[in-house]
Amino acid sequence: xxxxxxxxxxxxxxxxxxxxxxxxxxxxxxxxxxxxxxxxxxxxxxxxxxxxxxxxxxxxxxxxxxxxxxxxxxxxxxxxxxxxxxxxxxxxxxxxxxxxxxxxxxxxxxxxxxxxxxxxxxxxxxxxxxxxxxxxxxxxxxxxxxxxxxxxxxxxxxxxxxxxxxxxxxxxxxxxxxxxxxxxxxxxxxxxxxxxxxxxxxxxxxxxxxxxxxxxxxxxxxxxxxxxxxxxxxxxxxxxxxxxxxxxxxxxxxxxxxxxxxxxxxxxxxxxxxxxxxxxxxxxxxxxxxxxxxxxxxxxxxxxxxxxxxxxxxxxxxxxxxxxxxxxxxxxxxxxxxxxxxxxxxxxxxxxxxxxxxxxxxxxxxxxxxxxxxxxxxxxxxxxxxxxxxxxxxxxxxxxxxxxxxxxxxxxxxxxxxxxxxxxxxxxxxxxxxxxxxxxxxxxxxxxxxxxxxxxxxxxxxxxxxxxxxxxxxxxxxxxxxxxxxxxxxxxxxxxxxxxxxxxxxxxxxxxxxxxxxxxxxxxxxxxxxxxxxxxxxxxxxxxxxxxxxxxxxxxxxxxxxxxxxxxxxxxxxxxxxxxxxxxxxxxxxxxxxxxxxxxxxxxxxxxxxxxxxxxxxxxxxxxxxxxxxxxxxxxxxxxxxxxxxxxxxxxxxxxxxxxxxxxxxxxxxxxxxxxxxxxxxxxxxxxxxxxx
Numbered sequence: 001x002x003x004x005x006x007x008x009x010x011x012x013x014x015x016x017x018x019x020x021x022x023x024x025x026x027x028x029x030x031x032x033x034x035x036x037x038x039x040x041x042x043x044x045x046x047x048x049x050x051x052x053x054x055x056x057x058x059x060x061x062x063x064x065x066x067x068x069x070x071x072x073x074x075x076x077x078x079x080x081x082x083x084x085x086x087x088x089x090x091x092x093x094x095x096x097x098x099x100x101x102x103x104x105x106x107x108x109x110x111x112x113x114x115x116x117x118x119x120x121x122x123x124x125x126x127x128x129x130x131x132x133x134x135x136x137x138x139x140x141x142x143x144x145x146x147x148x149x150x151x152x153x154x155x156x157x158x159x160x161x162x163x164x165x166x167x168x169x170x171x172x173x174x175x176x177x178x179x180x181x182x183x184x185x186x187x188x189x190x191x192x193x194x195x196x197x198x199x200x201x202x203x204x205x206x207x208x209x210x211x212x213x214x215x216x217x218x219x220x221x222x223x224x225x226x227x228x229x230x231x232x233x234x235x236x237x238x239x240x241x242x243x244x245x246x247x248x249x250x251x252x253x254x255x256x257x258x259x260x261x262x263x264x265x266x267x268x269x270x271x272x273x274x275x276x277x278x279x280x281x282x283x284x285x286x287x288x289x290x291x292x293x294x295x296x297x298x299x300x301x302x303x304x305x306x307x308x309x310x311x312x313x314x315x316x317x318x319x320x321x322x323x324x325x326x327x328x329x330x331x332x333x334x335x336x337x338x339x340x341x342x343x344x345x346x347x348x349x350x351x352x353x354x355x356x357x358x359x360x361x362x363x364x365x366x367x368x369x370x371x372x373x374x375x376x377x378x379x380x381x382x383x384x385x386x387x388x389x390x391x392x393x394x395x396x397x398x399x400x401x402x403x404x405x406x407x408x409x410x411x412x413x414x415x416x417x418x419x420x421x422x423x424x425x426x427x428x429x430x431x432x433x434x435x436x437x438x439x440x441x442x443x444x445x446x447x448x449x450x451x452x453x454x455x456x457x458x459x460x461x462x463x464x465x466x467x468x469x470x471x472x473x474x475x476x477x478x479x480x481x482x483x484x485x486x487x488x489x490x491x492x493x494x495x496x497x498x499x500x501x502x503x504x505x506x507x508x509x510x511x512x513x514x515x516x517x518x519x520x521x522x523x524x525x526x527x528x529x530x531x532x533x534x535x536x537x538x539x540x541x542x543x544x545x546x547x548x549x550x551x552x553x554x555x556x557x558x559x560x561x562x563x564x565x566x567x568x569x570x571x572x573x574x575x576x577x578x579x580x581x582x583x584x585x586x587x588x589x590x591x592x593x594x595x596x597x598x599x600x601x602x603x604x605x606x607x608x609x610x611x612x613x614x615x616x617x618x619x620x621x622x623x624x625x626x627x628x629x630x631x632x633x634x635x636x637x638x639x640x641x642x643x644x645x646x647x648x649x650x651x652x653x654x655x656x657x658x659x660x661x662x663x664x665x666x667x668x669x670x671x672x673x674x675x676x677x678x679x680x681x682x683x684x685x686x687x688x689x690x691x692x693x
Contacts, residue, residue, distance in 0.1 A: 016057060020064045023054040027070045028172075028273075031165060068141055068170035082155040082220065085144070087134055089181050089240050090545050091151045093328050094311065094335040100290055103312065106334045107286065110314060113323050113331065115656060121315040123262040124281045124292045127335055128235055129306035130187030130215045133161065140176030142169050147219060150469060151328075152545055157219055161186075163228035166235075168273035177241055182274070184236035188215045189304050192231050211306050233305070236274035239265050261315045279303075282315060293336055300338075309337035322652055325573040328543060342401040342411060345369040349394060350381065350425045354433045356460020357540055358449040362387060362427065364398065364410055371402060379408040384427040385445040391415070393422035431456075452590060458492065459485050461538050465493040469544045470536035471525040475518040483507045493536070494594055496522055497601035530555070530607040533598070539585045541578045549573055550582070557595060557605040561586040566623025570650040620691050622648030627655050629672065630665030632685045637665075640688065647692055655680060663688050 132148035145161025147154040208214035362381040431449035433456040466473040504515035535547035554560035569579035
């Protein structure tokens with residue numbers, strides 16, 4: 001081909017590429033104005049014409065296609081399955097509040113934790129009734145969208161996420177960070193939900209129960225073309241810039257505009273292309289929280305989407321960070337729910353369940369009643385304190401609701417409808433499972449069976465061990481566990497690893513093929529990592545998220561078993577209560593024996609420590625709280641923090657009375673002044689290194 005011909009073709013392609021780039025910019029801007037700002041500036045017909053021009057260009061010249069092109073929102077081929085993915089940052093649940101007293105108590109806890117007496121400014125946002133979504137952007141491009149799952153891992157549904165037009169494929173940010181994490185809620189507008197159900201009714205298909213279920217079901221469609229037709233929407237509410245050294249998020253969003261609060265984060269999210277709920281409010285008093293709640297109690301019924309409450313977050317990140325997290329929830333946020341649907345029904349009996357920790361839970365057996373779309377026949381009564389408060393008698397008429405719209409509970413009794421001769425229910429003095437005396441500590445509401453060989457405790461421990469989040473042993477369910485315990489084949493989780501196929505075949509409806517599969521599944525569980533094993537042990541207050549965090553810091557069981565309470569509590573997100581529970585568990589002979597047996601069976605009690613994690617604790621550092629400020633002579637601040645954490649210390653960003661040491665570099669600023677005023681000991685880099693040994 002002649003050079004002049006090649007040059008002319010190259011020039012033409014360059015022109016087309018420039019046109020494609022320009023079209024993408026115009027369409028992305030139009031989408032941002034339409035979906036994020038709710039202020040469209042382009043007619044639909046114009047948008048459609050430009051969109052089809054770009055589509056035709058990309059069909060003719062596939063090399064012009066880019067991942068952020070508006071044409072890439074809908075996949076051409078259905079997905080065969082969803083892949084489970086680990087969240088870069090855990091998706092925590094929120095503590096629920098149902099009364100103004102609950103909210104006042106939460107605010108007081110925050111004030112106490114921060115040693116403040118004044119009201120802490122809080123941001124209120126409507127709690128959207130949809131599905132939580134985790135979005136990952138790399139260099140400003142959407143690379144992954146995942147469901148919440150269990151908070152630690154979810155399903156990769158990126159093709160479906162790309163169909164939601166209020167989620168930008170490319171951030172409106174000139175110099176985006178390497179990675180940005182966005183959290184938000186995908187939901188179906190009520191009008192869209194009604195249209196979908198009308199169409200399903202005409203086609204003879206089962207109707208969706210509510211917009212939330214419809215949204216969740218839509219997100220898990222294998223064909224993204226179906227998802228696109230259902231017109232999901234999205235509100236963003238949280239932004240994270242992950243730290244390179246931990247699974248936690250930095251509260252100071254580096255390399256971004258001045259985003260130091262939740263209010264600024266919401267404004268920033270809108271600037272970079274997201275829709276945020278317009279009905280947010282920055283509140284500066286308890287009364288303003290109450291006014292917001294009262295206003296939306298009725299006005300929410302006029303909204304085009306479902307909402308079941310409001311989310312309250314401390315506004316300033318510098319106040320969120322010191323409060324940290326419990327096992328499941330951030331301490332600096334709470335969800336104030338609107339009253340759930342309530343219905344009256346008759347309590348026909350009360351039974352008592354025994355859980356895996358020995359806790360006795362009274363359960364009301366109800367005359368079946370339709371509640372929030374489902375038939376309810378049982379409701380929790382929580383504990384003996386709650387029973388006394390209710391003054392419950394068998395035969396009483398009770399008002400029942402779904403706590404958090406999930407777990408049925410008895411709200412109150414209507415004593416005026418109590419039948420003559422009704423007998424007041426009291427908690428049993430002996431365990432209904434094993435007959436041994438029960439114990440109720442004065443400082444606790446729970447009543448417990450303390451017989452470690454109680455069949456209910458044994459069953460509960462084994463069911464927890466084989467669960468999906470723990471050892472994930474397929475084939476062993478509640479019925480089989482009950483048979484194994486009843487027949488005395490097992491009395492602890494360690495006995496599972498001594499089971500034989502022949503023993504299993506003696507049980508009801510158990511053939512050789514099924515028995516062999518179960519034995520193989522038990523053997524396969526031996527390769528599960530140390531974090532799974534730790535969670536499976538069922539230590540009180542240790543959930544799957546905390547188990548992973550603890551295993552990262554204590555990469556073998558010997559280090560954890562020998563650790564002090566202070567060293568365990570120094571881990572980010574692990575408080576004194578959890579640390580005390582772990583410490584006490586490893587001090588009991590029966591638990592030490594269990595660990596030895598499981599080690600002998602080949603279970604994993606060791607993991608490779610992650611970079612920067614503790615492998616040996618320094619007694620001068622462990623349990624102490626450090627703040628690092630200024631420019632250090634040889635170490636970067638993150639390097640100094642990692643050294644402290646690796647020795648068992650805890651690092652925070654703000655100086656308080658609880659701070660043990662302030663590590664000071666050049667241009668230290670206000671933190672040095674505050675430390676001096678509080679009498680906090682200040683260290684140079686050299687003194688820190690000496691302390692570290």
